[in-house]
Amino acid sequence: MSADEAIAIRARGLTRRFGELVAVDHVDLDVPARQVYGFLGPNGSGKSTTIRMLCGLLTPSAGEIEVLGLRIPAEADALRRRIGYMTQRFSLFEDLTVRENLEFLAAVQGVPKARSRSRIDELVGQYHFAEQRNQLAGTLSGGQKQRLALAGAVIHEPELLFLDEPTSAVDPESRRDFWEKLFDLADTGTTLLVSTHLMDEAERCHRLAILDRGALVADGSPRELTSALQGRTLVVDAIDPRRAQRVIVDLPGVLSVAQVGSSLRVLTTEPVTAAEAATDTRHRIDEALVAAGQQAATTATPANLEDVFVAVTRNPMKPEAHAA
Amino acid sequence: MNGRRLWAIVIKELRQLRRDRITLAMVIGIPVLQLVLFGYAINTNLRGLNAGIADQAHTAGSRALVMDMLATGVVSPVATVNTPQQLMTMLRRGEISVGIVIPADFERRRIDGRPVAQILVDGSDTAVQAAAAQLAQTPVDSALPDTRAPPTSTPRSGRISVVGFYNPQRRSAINIVPGLIGVILTMTMVLFTGIAIVRERERGNMELLIATPLTSAELMVGKVLPYIVIGLLQTTVILALGVWLFAVPIRGSVLDVYLATGLLILANLALGLLISTRAQSQFQAMQMTFFIFLPSILLSGFMFPFAGMPKAAQWIAEVLPLTHFLRLIRGVMLRGAGLWDLWGDVLALVAFIVVMMAAAIMRFRKRLD
Numbered sequence: 001m002s003a004d005e006a007i008a009i010r011a012r013g014l015t016r017r018f019g020e021l022v023a024v025d026h027v028d029l030d031v032p033a034r035q036v037y038g039f040l041g042p043n044g045s046g047k048s049t050t051i052r053m054l055c056g057l058l059t060p061s062a063g064e065i066e067v068l069g070l071r072i073p074a075e076a077d078a079l080r081r082r083i084g085y086m087t088q089r090f091s092l093f094e095d096l097t098v099r100e101n102l103e104f105l106a107a108v109q110g111v112p113k114a115r116s117r118s119r120i121d122e123l124v125g126q127y128h129f130a131e132q133r134n135q136l137a138g139t140l141s142g143g144q145k146q147r148l149a150l151a152g153a154v155i156h157e158p159e160l161l162f163l164d165e166p167t168s169a170v171d172p173e174s175r176r177d178f179w180e181k182l183f184d185l186a187d188t189g190t191t192l193l194v195s196t197h198l199m200d201e202a203e204r205c206h207r208l209a210i211l212d213r214g215a216l217v218a219d220g221s222p223r224e225l226t227s228a229l230q231g232r233t234l235v236v237d238a239i240d241p242r243r244a245q246r247v248i249v250d251l252p253g254v255l256s257v258a259q260v261g262s263s264l265r266v267l268t269t270e271p272v273t274a275a276e277a278a279t280d281t282r283h284r285i286d287e288a289l290v291a292a293g294q295q296a297a298t299t300a301t302p303a304n305l306e307d308v309f310v311a312v313t314r315n316p317m318k319p320e321a322h323a324a
Numbered sequence: 325m326n327g328r329r330l331w332a333i334v335i336k337e338l339r340q341l342r343r344d345r346i347t348l349a350m351v352i353g354i355p356v357l358q359l360v361l362f363g364y365a366i367n368t369n370l371r372g373l374n375a376g377i378a379d380q381a382h383t384a385g386s387r388a389l390v391m392d393m394l395a396t397g398v399v400s401p402v403a404t405v406n407t408p409q410q411l412m413t414m415l416r417r418g419e420i421s422v423g424i425v426i427p428a429d430f431e432r433r434r435i436d437g438r439p440v441a442q443i444l445v446d447g448s449d450t451a452v453q454a455a456a457a458q459l460a461q462t463p464v465d466s467a468l469p470d471t472r473a474p475p476t477s478t479p480r481s482g483r484i485s486v487v488g489f490y491n492p493q494r495r496s497a498i499n500i501v502p503g504l505i506g507v508i509l510t511m512t513m514v515l516f517t518g519i520a521i522v523r524e525r526e527r528g529n530m531e532l533l534i535a536t537p538l539t540s541a542e543l544m545v546g547k548v549l550p551y552i553v554i555g556l557l558q559t560t561v562i563l564a565l566g567v568w569l570f571a572v573p574i575r576g577s578v579l580d581v582y583l584a585t586g587l588l589i590l591a592n593l594a595l596g597l598l599i600s601t602r603a604q605s606q607f608q609a610m611q612m613t614f615f616i617f618l619p620s621i622l623l624s625g626f627m628f629p630f631a632g633m634p635k636a637a638q639w640i641a642e643v644l645p646l647t648h649f650l651r652l653i654r655g656v657m658l659r660g661a662g663l664w665d666l667w668g669d670v671l672a673l674v675a676f677i678v679v680m681m682a683a684a685i686m687r688f689r690k691r692l693d
């Protein structure tokens with residue numbers, strides 16, 4: 001297997017401007033084939049814009065893209081036969097039934113005529129639409145619509161799937177089911193690029209990229225990303241967590257404080273010299289709490305993806321803590 | 325162009341249309357409503373009607389009479405021929421609206437008080453008939469070159485007879501109904517396709533469509549095809565009502581009527597598509613449709629006679645499909661002309677369709693930006 005086969009998407013210096021706004025800012029991407037690659041980022045960070053450029057729907061202002069060995073946007077027409085794209089907004093026809101939508105997509109995506117009917121029946125079964133096959137798509141619930149959109153995006157068994165926040169309306173129970181399907185697809189050789197802002201989803205990805213205000217601020221496997229924060233996360237168990245939060249939020253070395261039930265999760269700033277600075281901050285916190293007369297216990301804890309997300313996006317939640 | 329993908333679009337459009345009650349109601353409702361509303365026509369005075377002259381007398385007196393008629397400005401001469409039969413042919417082809425016939429025995433008729441000249445009129449346009457009546461008022465006697473004073477009692481009218489062809493009873497419904505086919509199709513067809521692309525953009529379907537292998541041409545043609553059927557359906561409703569309620573004649577072949585209508589439908593659908601590729605919202609598309617619709621109604625000759633308009637307005641009218649269609653449909657339905665008699669207007673419509681469709685396909689980009 002050559003190196004080119006292993007990489008499904010490669011982008012260099014990918015940039016898109018909308019007037020003054022730089023929606024995507026010099027993003028470099030390497031998405032390995034046959035994996036689930038996550039795109040994590042807050043609202044407006046440029047996830048959808050990047051995906052649109054990768055499928056050839058938007059022309060980049062600058063940068064180079066190669067998808068499945070094709071240069072985009074120049075060879076976008078050839079790419080369209082090989083990809084599936086599930087848009088963030090429901091884009092199937094609301095005034096057609098489930099079955100009619102799938103029939104339309106099968107024809108348009110060039111599923112062989114002889115195979116079309118059995119493929120649709122297969123999808124109706126797999127995606128649990130047996131009882132709703134003749135229901136208008138517009139009357140489906142939000143989660144059902146997303147399930148239908150996924151079925152539509154995979155109808156021609158594409159090599160590469162772009163899913164833009166595919167589970168935003170799906171309940172947690174069905175989301176597991178949804179992700180089972182994504183891994184099934186990856187197993188059969190499909191490459192998936194999934195955007196999300198749900199941490200538990202990001203956690204499931206083989207690799208992920210974190211976008212913030214158009215810039216790629218971190219990428220790697222979830223384990224790589226969390227281990228980079230080694231020693232920077234603390235849990236403070238306090239009697240009065242709200243007051244304790246006010247005491248420590250402005251201390252030097254504290255990047256963010258978030259209340260989780262009756263405890264506080266503290267993320268410290270990047271230490272200048274590894275463990276030393278982290279323990280410094282921990283001491284500062286303990287002293288400040290004692291000085292304020294707060295009863296609390298501070299313990300170290302392993303980092304999770306949410307910590308990574310907060311650490312790399314440049315708007316930690318400090319101002320909110322202040323307002324409280 | 326891939327037949328299967330094209331067909332998929334057609335089927336999708338038809339299925340959506342079937343569930344769109346309001347549009348379906350419009351398909352039948354608009355023709356019926358308009359047919360009732362446009363019960364009356366508006367006539368105005370005409371100037372510069374195309375006239376053919378057959379002067380068989382060739383006397384000083386006959387020439388003077390013709391000069392007097394031309395001096396009124398109502399008609400302008402485009403052809404001089406020898407026989408009334410030639411005038412009839414030109415009239416049928418729509419080359420002239422008025423034919424002036426001066427018989428060989430003009431001088432004798434003038435003396436013994438019989439009608440001295442005949443004006444042949446294309447009665448399929450009531451406004452032209454009214455103008456011809458005005459022409460017939462030209463005083464015959466002042467044109468006499470000799471010194472003998474005519475008897476003052478000579479009734480002025482009656483000396484020049486007016487013969488209206490094609491619509492002898494001057495019923496305006498007969499003019500209105502063929503024109504109405506054109507007006508209704510212009511309104512509904514442009515509107516249907518005018519919103520066709522924008523609607524999908526507004527509803528978010530476009531992002532899905534352009535990410536598939538569908539080509540621009542497949543999408544455009546696929547959206548047009550179903551509406552041709554709708555347009556022909558509307559035509560049938562108007563024709564049936566016209567024949568039933570107003571006894572409108574179809575003197576030419578029914579096939580020609582449908583062929584001419586088919587051309588107008590295509591022209592309007594193509595125009596609608598072009599609008600749709602430009603408009604940012606359905607509302608904008610409607611505004612643009614109206615922008616086309618108003619001049620079509622006012623300048624095409626449907627509401628006001630074409631010949632009565634200033635030159636500039638006539639030029640504008642020549643680029644509107646409705647103008648050419650009106651000439652075709654009136655020719656076929658009322659004068660019994662064949663489409664080949666009116667090939668110039670057929671050609672104009674075909675050219676319009678090709679240009680608009682090509683522009684729409686080229687303007688439509690499979691991009692979001």
Ligand SMILES: Nc1ncnc2c1ncn2[C@@H]1O[C@H](COP(=O)(O)OP(=O)(O)OP(=O)(O)O)[C@@H](O)[C@H]1O
Pocket residue numbers: 018021023041042043044045046047048049050088197
């Ligand atoms: N067509 C456009 N014209 C102008 N600005 C745009 C356009 N599309 C996107 N933007 C801007 O670009 C930025 C990135 O938008 P994008 O939709 O890519 O964000 P996102 O990460 O997908 O956000 P979300 O999680 O809310 O979907 C936003 O600030 C948005 O306002």
Ligand SMILES: [Mg+2]
Pocket residue numbers: 047048049088164
């Ligand atoms: Mg988005």
